[in-house]
Amino acid sequence: VTEPSVGAGGAPSIDLPDAGFLPEPDAGPGGTPRSPMLRTDRVAGILLLLLGAIVALEARTFRVAFLTDPLGPRALPLLVAGLLALCGLVLIRRPGPEPAWPRSAGLLRGGAGAGVFLVYSLLMQPLGFGVSTVAAVAGLGLLFGGPPRRVLVVGVVTTTLLWLLFVPLLGIPLPMGWIFTGGRG
């Protein structure tokens, strides 16, 4: 039995006056204690200040030739930039409890997963839907701890099912890539 994904995932948890019967969601395993100066919330706060500044600078370049409305295209981005910076300051001044980050092996697996997604995104067009999907499914399967030969089978089956679903059934074209079109497509 795995841990509840809500608590461990840091996904929505709420603070109500009588929510005391819930276990503390942050008490997961593998939390790395850090020095009080470099807390996650402080880092996030600094990033938000930066983001707010970038948004504000960029928004100042939105120029209109003629006045369409009193506010113009700048107003909302500037308001948002202010809100981001304000919340960033709050997080720097009063950071919350440190969340539990997974162990480095877990983060490594997650990073490898992001790498698979990145390569898949880049190869879908040039390599075609078929080859890239088989490879991506098999790669992710390996990362989830599947046996090598069987993840390849899952990759081929998934790709075939997706092709059946999209191309003949729904009539939505997918890029087939040079392998199937002999370099013409």
Add this chain to the structure above:
Amino acid sequence: VESFALLGDGFLVALRPLNLLLVFGGVMVGTTVGMLPGIGPINAIAVLLPVLFATGIPPESGIILLAGIYYGSQYGNSISTILLNIPGTASSVVTAIDGYEATKQGRGGPALATSAIASFVGGTFSILGLVLLAPALARWAIRFGPAEYFALMVFAFAVLSSLSGKSVAKGMVSAAVGLLVATVGLDPNSAVPRFTFGQLRLFDGVDFVVVTLGLFAVSEILHLLAETEPGKEVRTSVGRVMITGKEFAASRWTMVRGTIVGFFTGVLPGAGGTIATFLAYSMEQRISDRDGTFGKGDLRGIAAPESANNAAATGALIPLLTLGIPGSGTTAVLLGALLGMNVTPGPLLLERNPEIFWGLAASMFLGNVFLLVLNLPLVRFFVRILELPRWMLLPAVAALTFVAVYAVNASTLDLLLMTGFGVLGYGMRRAGFPLAPVILGVVLGPLMERSLRRSLALSGGDWGVLFSSPITLAFWGAAVLGVLGPVVLRRVRRHLPPA
């Protein structure tokens, strides 16, 4: 009385063969994705959107299908919660307390049956509330001008931001990030490109399907990768899936109370199912826990949150359909779906598109009956799906997500953006930033900016227009209360001795 005549017309819509098939398909898909880790109703709906738009399906059929996934997932969620202690969403966390305890005592079957019946009671009776309350709310909201809408949206953001995370500041950051993403592209008023960095592909803005699937589907897979200990797999046994008449009689008033609490909590934008389940459970504990059996596998501890949960899901459709203001991540995606099918939810929806509102309401009656009748016999089948190892299921889910997004625009940039939002979403959920306000921001952003600019254009640039009517003042007051309320309550609790 008039409502019921219109509901009759709605049944004529819902009983068309295509729509009947879609209700059935929707609730089955909903149950499955609600149960499985890594998918969830938001992802299922977002994956389906490009396909629905491409097929040009009539909007009432589209929303019947998507809503079926939405409320069907509430049923599915309780299966994995009760049997495996894996609540797929925050609104099932409470069910796990008594539900998983019952499973450990070998009473998983009765627990599942209680959950299904309570879900049915909550789901069905709340449709009556929807049918009665929505037309009244629409008649009232018809007077809203842009300033009222702006204040209402601020209220929805304030409540969702302050309630969906632990920290109000983090919730507001999430909403701001969503609003920022919404501004990418050509400004609709002046045609000035904003945050496009010279990319022509970005002039149309970032598709909210891409953002949603990145934040929820991709980040969930990254999260599961980071958490998985390879080799751990799921096994469970169900036992007899039924409850005795005596067990039902003990919890029938619990279900009624849960439905009422859940429905009214669900109607409030931002509050939603999670709070409804907490309220229903703690209220029920106070009313009927005489022998201290709550938390030890008491079936009433399942009936209360499950009826509340489903009633809240229906209640949340009211602000969505009559005001055009969603109060949660999933209803925000439903709003995007309606807008994508050229339907603008709002006070005029009931007059202009009666077939959508009444057809949907009628289909929900049918859907809940399907769910009750099918769920109990099919529990064993669902458990088999749940037992599929993660290395089989999750890569296939990821491939479906990528292929569906690519199929819309054939854009590599969309895939890259989705991956980027996946990494961002993982970091955000890890650092405690809630994701639902981001989606709300992306979907509501354009509407919010339009109403802000329109009200200031009407007033000639005077910001006072935003505070000029009693209705706007009420929404602003409620927004301030929504943000400050939880903070104040937390302070008060700190000064009180523990009860």
